[in-house]
Structures are given as C-alpha cells and as structure tokens.
Amino acid sequence: MAAYSTYTDVELTSLLKVGDQAAFNEIHKRYYALLYNHAFKRLPYREEVKDILQELFAFLWNNRASLILTSGLAAYLYSSVRNRVINVFTKQKVRTAYAASLQDYLVAGENVTDWRLREKELAALIEREITALPPQMRRVFELSRNEHLSHNEIATLLNTSPLTVRKQVQNALKILRSKLGANLFLTFF
Template sequence: MATYSAYSDQELVALLKNGDHMAFGEIHKRYYPVLYSHAYKRLPYREEVKDILQELFAFIWTNRESLYFTSGLSAYLYTSVRNRVINVFSKDKIRHEYASSFAKYSEEGDNETDELLRHKELIALIEKEVAALPDQMRKVFEMSRFQHLSHNEIAEITNTSPLTVRKQIQNVLKILRTKLSSAIFFILY
C-alpha cells in the first residue's frame, strides 16, 4: 500500500478524480492548515474560516470529476479561499447595509405612522364636534372652511347678513377651541 504523502499534487488530483477517498484525505491534510492560516489572516473569525474551508473541501469532493486546475492545485485552493473570504465580507456588508436601512426605516416609519394616526384622530374629532353643532352654524362653518366661500357669499346663500355669518363662525371656532383643547393635548402628546 502506497503512502499518499509521497504523491505529488497532480497525482493526488488524478486519484481524486477517480473517487479515491485517501487522495482526498491527503489533499485535506496537506492544505487545510495553511489554508486556515491564510484565511484567518484576512478574516479573524475561527468559525467563519472553518465554514469556508468545509464548504471548499465539500465542493472539491462533490465536483471532483469536473474540476480542472489550470495553475495547479495549491493556486486553485488559495484563490478559492480568497474569493470565499471576499464573499463573506460582501455578504456582511450587504447585511449591515440592510440592517441600517431597516433600522432607519423603522425609526422614520414609526414616526410617520404615529403622525398619520394622530392626524386621523384629530380630523375625526373635529368632524364629530362640527356634526354636533346646531344646523345653521354647522352649514355656515362648512361653507366657510370646506367650500372656502367668503362671508358675503355665505350671507347671500343663507339670506343673512355678512355680520351674522362672521359672528356664527366666531362662535363655532370658540366652541371648537373649548371642546377640542383638552382632546388635542392628548392626541398630540
């Protein structure tokens, strides 16, 4: 029985392509420590480095029949480790950017949602109080604030004087201020 440690890389690769487990074991034994050191210099996380090397050797075994090493086995292994380390950095960068983006959106989205909710509550409260006004006052107020009619235009429509319209709008605003002042405090804070 031949000792695999005496074989060259080319011979080990040829045996590996034929499914020789011992040749694969020798490649792993020969290169794992140096590849680990190479990767650890660039990525000082032991578990990440172990994962990278495990994925690399699993890939080599799975694809052993179709692998072609143009520059030799060692060059292929070093390049593969370097590329996998770069991929880890790229994934970490993307994860970090996504997390930052999500955190920023969460902060802004919460404020936006709160403001929108407060705005809707305030509008609903104002509409409720306006609906509770006496008919004539409510009509005058709605024409003034929602239809944007002038006091003279409202006076013509309601067959009253512009002074009466002005007084009704002042009364409505006074009523709304009184009824809404404490409610607005609770909605806004």
C-alpha cells in the first residue's frame, strides 16, 4: 500500500479520477480542517459549515471522473467552499425577504387582490352615478374633482358665476351622497 500522504495534489487528483478511495481519503484528510477554518471565518455556524464540506466532498467523489481542475486542487476546493458559503447567504437573504413580505401581508390582514377588485367595482359604480348627473352639473363636478380646478377657474371657463359653480358642485355632491350612501361617499370624496 502506497503512502498517500507523500503524493502531490496532482497525483491524488489523477488517482481520484480513476476511483481510488484511498486518494479521496487523503484529500479529505489533507484539506478538511483547512476548508473548515476557511468557511467558519465567513460563516460562523458549525453545522452549516459541516454541511457545506460534506456536500463538497460528496460532489467531489460523485463527479470525480468528469472533474477538470484548471488551477489545482487547493484552488478548486477553496473556490467551491467560498461559492457554497455565498449560496448560504443568498438563500438566507431570500428567506428573510420572503418572511418579511409574509409578515407584511399578515399585518395588513387583507386580501390585496380582493381589495383591488372591490375598488374597481366601486370606481365603476361611482363613475356610472357621475355620468347619470345632468350634463352641466356633471361637467362642473368633473372639472372640480377630476381637473382640480377652483370654483373661480370653472366659472371663468364656463362663462358663469362662481356662486353657480358652487351650487352645481353642492347639488352634485348631494345627489351622489343620496345614491351611493353617506359612508361610501365620505370615503372617496
């Protein structure tokens, strides 16, 4: 039996590719503690670091035949550990964002889709009632509420008095209030 501890990384990698279990054991023995310390500096959770290393060595063994190392075994192992640590942080970030959005949803306590549907239906109902107003009253009301014009501006635009405009808006509001209900009306106007 050869003393695998004297083999170089290149020799161990070659033996690993052909399925030499002892070469794999030597790689594991040679790098496990170093990789553990490397990962633990970035991710101070022992169990997660152990999981990362177990996944790495399992991947190394399972993919040994197709393994291509362009910069050497040590560089490959360190890069793999670094990438797996980054993946852990990325997954934690996604979990945190998901938990926060779920918490926001629970705090809101309402079904947003249902609320939007009701809002659209209500807007359509209000629009129908506004359309049913007498033409001059509707024009004055729309200029006041949709165009945000003052009574004086509307009076100038329609060549009428500001008092007439004011009365038209009051009458429109009275009609809408009676048709839509006082509570609903106060919510939107």
